[in-house]
Amino acid sequence: MQRLIAFDDPDGNPIEVVYGHPHDHTPFVSPRGIDFVTGDLGLGHVFLFASDAQRSAEFYQSMLGFRPSDTIAFGPTNAVFLHCNPRHHTVALAAIPGFEPGIGHVMLELSRLDSVGRALDLAMETPGQVVRALGEHTNDEMTSFYLSTPSGFAIEYGWNGRLVDDDSWTVGHYRSASTWGHQVLADVPSAVAVGADDE
Numbered sequence: 001m002q003r004l005i006a007f008d009d010p011d012g013n014p015i016e017v018v019y020g021h022p023h024d025h026t027p028f029v030s031p032r033g034i035d036f037v038t039g040d041l042g043l044g045h046v047f048l049f050a051s052d053a054q055r056s057a058e059f060y061q062s063m064l065g066f067r068p069s070d071t072i073a074f075g076p077t078n079a080v081f082l083h084c085n086p087r088h089h090t091v092a093l094a095a096i097p098g099f100e101p102g103i104g105h106v107m108l109e110l111s112r113l114d115s116v117g118r119a120l121d122l123a124m125e126t127p128g129q130v131v132r133a134l135g136e137h138t139n140d141e142m143t144s145f146y147l148s149t150p151s152g153f154a155i156e157y158g159w160n161g162r163l164v165d166d167d168s169w170t171v172g173h174y175r176s177a178s179t180w181g182h183q184v185l186a187d188v189p190s191a192v193a194v195g196a197d198d199e
């Protein structure tokens with residue numbers, strides 16, 4: 001049996017909830033020899049610009065069943081990070097003046113750091129492709145860099161993301177998004193959609 005419902009979040013971002021999604025059980029083989037960290041952790045995570053991060057977070061929690069991971073000081077209000085499986089966050093929401101609601105970046109996680117490094121080598125061959133330098137995040141401890149895409153949002157390409165155990169997890173707050181790195185390399189909206197700069 002397959003079922004799908006479609007609706008919008010408070011900012012009009014379209015969401016589809018599906019049951020019985022078909023797949024052929026054939027393992028994906030990357031032409032570049034990359035193993036993506038997916039499975040029960042899902043595709044990765046999405047960082048959304050929101051008009052009101054707390055209002056959107058309440059929707060994702062009360063309507064869709066997400067749980068809070070932590071918050072980061074980001075602009076005038078906090079960015080909110082939410083999880084729906086052991087991945088640290090599947091949705092992040094931040095209200096930044098001047099940025100319309102929508103996708104800031106999508107994160108894809110790789111199983112090996114050298115896969116991230118080789119992608120960085122490749123991306124560096126195109127001027128302007130890398131919008132944030134390699135760095136490590138405070139909250140999910142992901143080592144990653146950010147690439148621009150033709151659609152305007154960024155891809156975060158990372159390794160070693162932290163997992164959440166709901167039995168022992170304590171919701172925290174961070175004053176900055178990165179412990180090191182993640183410097184802005186391109187003045188584009190997708191470069192902002194990472195987290196707060198170090199204070």
Ligand SMILES: [Fe+2]
Pocket residue numbers: 045047105107156194
């Ligand atoms: Fe991210």
